[in-house]
Amino acid sequence: MLRAKIIATGSYAPAKKLTNLDLEKMVDTSDEWITERTGIKERRIAGEKQTTSDLAYEASKIALKQSGLKAKDIDLIIVATVTGDMPMPSTACLLQNRLEAKKAAAFDINAACSGFLYGLSVAESFIKAGTHKKILLVGAETLSKFTDWKDRTTCVLFGDGAGAVILEATEGENCILSTHIHSDGSLWELLNLPGGGSKNPPTKESINKGLHFLKMKGNETFKAAVRTLESLVTDTLKANNIKPSQLSALIPHQANLRIIQATANRLGLSMDKVVVNLDRYGNTSAASIPIALDEAVRTGRIRKDDYILLEAFGGGLTWASALIKW
Ligand code: UT7
Numbered sequence: 062m063l064r065a066k067i068i069a070t071g072s073y074a075p076a077k078k079l080t081n082l083d084l085e086k087m088v089d090t091s092d093e094w095i096t097e098r099t100g101i102k103e104r105r106i107a108g109e110k111q112t113t114s115d116l117a118y119e120a121s122k123i124a125l126k127q128s129g130l131k132a133k134d135i136d137l138i139i140v141a142t143v144t145g146d147m148p149m150p151s152t153a154c155l156l157q158n159r160l161e162a163k164k165a166a167a168f169d170i171n172a173a174c175s176g177f178l179y180g181l182s183v184a185e186s187f188i189k190a191g192t193h194k195k196i197l198l199v200g201a202e203t204l205s206k207f208t209d210w211k212d213r214t215t216c217v218l219f220g221d222g223a224g225a226v227i228l229e230a231t232e233g234e235n236c237i238l239s240t241h242i243h244s245d246g247s248l249w250e251l252l253n254l255p256g257g258g259s260k261n262p263p264t265k266e267s268i269n270k271g272l273h274f275l276k277m278k279g280n281e282t283f284k285a286a287v288r289t290l291e292s293l294v295t296d297t298l299k300a301n302n303i304k305p306s307q308l309s310a311l312i313p314h315q316a317n318l319r320i321i322q323a324t325a326n327r328l329g330l331s332m333d334k335v336v337v338n339l340d341r342y343g344n345t346s347a348a349s350i351p352i353a354l355d356e357a358v359r360t361g362r363i364r365k366d367d368y369i370l371l372e373a374f375g376g377g378l379t380w381a382s383a384l385i386k387w
Contacts, residue, residue: 064236065188065196067226067385069130071123072355073116074105074222074342081217088213095217100318104220104343107203112146114155116223117201120351121160124225130195132162135227137193139184140169141176141200141347143254143376144207156199165197173252174314174375175242176200176347177224181371181383182240188230199225200347207254209274218316219275220343224351235365238301240383241293248285252277252376286320286374291327294372297382298328305329309367309387310357314374315339315349324372336362346375363387 080103081092095101107116117140125132138153138160145152153167172179177200187193201223210216228237255261256272267273290313298305305328313321315338325335336353345352350371357363365387372382 063189063191063230063232065185065228066231066233066236068229069124069128069227070225070351070355070358071120071127072222072224072352073119073123074352075107075111075116077106077108078103079106084217087210088216090213090217098319099218100337100339101218101343102340105222106205107221111203113142113144113201113203114146114152114159116203116221117152117156117199117225118159120201120223120225121156121197121199124197124227128227130227132160133164135162135165135195135197137184137187137196138162138165138167139180139196139198141172141180141198142169142202143171143173143176143346144202144204145169148257152201162197172375172379172381173377174316174344174346174349175373175377175379175381177350178240178371178373178381178383179242179379181237182242182381184228185237185240188228194230196228197225198228199223200349200351202346202348204275204346207273207275209271212274214279215275215277218344220345222342222345222348222352224348224355226351226354235386238384238386239297240381241297241300242381243293243379245378248378250278251282251285251378283317283320285378286316287323289380290320290324290372290374293380293382294324294328294370297370297372297384301384303368303384307368308334308370310334310336310363310369312336312350312353312357312369312371314372315342315353316344316374
C-alpha cells in the first residue's frame with residue numbers, strides 16, 4: 062500500500078525582529094504581560110515589499126535542496142496560507158513560477174492556523190491515491206500586513222514566516238500514520254479577517270472601519286482551543302494504538318504557551334518532549350508547525366523511527382492533527 066513520507070524540510074523567517082520591548086513603545090502593553098499570557102518574546106516581520114510567496118520560495122528552496130530533488134520533479138504544490146500575495150492567483154501558482162516547477166499543479170488551502178495540517182492531509186490522500194508522487198507543501202504567512210498595530214489584543218501575538226516539506230510515496234512503515242481534520246463554522250466570528258472578500262469588498266469605508274485587519278476574541282478562542290485539542294490529541298493516538306509514552310515529540314501550533322502546556326498535560330508529556338519556538342516567532346499561523354518541525358529535524362530532536370504528534374487549532378474554526386513515524 063502506498064503511504065506518504067516527509068523526506069525533507071525547510072524554513073525561512075524574515076530578518077527583522079520585533080521584540081516585546083519594541084511593542085511597549087507602540088501600544089499599551091508590557092513584556093511581562095505578553096510573556097506571562099503567551100510565552101512570546103519576539104516575532105519576525107516581513108519587509109515592506111516582501112510577500113508570502115517570497116517567504117514560501119526561500120523555505121521551499123531549502124527543502125528541495127535537502128531532498129535532492131529538482132523543482133521540475135515536483136508534481137503538486139500546495140500552499141497553506143490566509144495571507145496570500147493576492148486573492149487571485151493562488152500563492153501556490155506564484156511559487157510554482159518562481160521555482161520553475163513546470164510539471165506541478167498548484168493550489169492554496171485556507172484553514173487558517175490549521176492550514177499546514179489540512180495540507181498534509183490532502184497531500185497524504187493524493188499520494189495514497191497514486192495521482193501525485195512528489196509534493197511540495199508549504200505553510201507561509203505575512204500576518205504583519207493584516208495586523209492592526211494599534212490593537213494590543215492582537216498585535217502582540219502574530220509573526221511572519223514560512224515552512225516547507227517535501228512528501229513522497231513509500232511502501233515502508235516510516236510514514237504519515239494518520240491525519241485528522243475538523244471544522245466548526247458556527248464559531249467563525251471568534252477569529253476572522255472580515256474585509257477584502259465579497260462580504261466586505263475593499264472600499265474607503267471598509268478601510269476606515271479596519272475591516273482589513275485580523276480580529277480575534279482571544280479568550281473565547283483560547284477556551285475553545287484547550288477544550289478541542291485535549292480530545293483531538295487523545296483520539297489521534299487511540300486511532301493508531303499509540304500510548305503517549307511512546308511519543309518522542311509533540312509539535313503543536315505555536316499560538317500560546319499556556320494552550321501548549323494544557324495539551325501536554327492532558328497527554329502526561331513532560332515539556333522537554335514538546336517543541337516550542339513561539340518565544341522567537343510568535344504565532345505564524347499556517348507556518349508555525351512546519352517551521353518548528355524543520356528546526357526539530359535540523360537540531361536532531363527528531364530521529365528515524367520516532368513517533369511525532371502534530372496538532373493545530375485556528376480560525377474557521379478548524380483543528381487538525383497528524384501522527385508520523387519518522
Ligand atoms: O492561532 C489560532 C488560535 N489562536 C489562539 O489560540 C489564541 C488564543 N487566545 C490567547 O492566546 C489569549 O486569549 C490571549 C493571549 C490573546 C489573551 O490572553 P487572556 O488571558 O485570554 O486575556 P484576556 O483577553 O482575557 O484579557 C485580559 C486582560 C484584559 O484587561 P481587563 O479587561 O481584564 O482589564 C485585556 O484588555 O488583559 C488585557 N490585555 C492586555 N494587556 C496588556 C489584552 N491584551 C493586552 C496586551 N497587553 N497586549
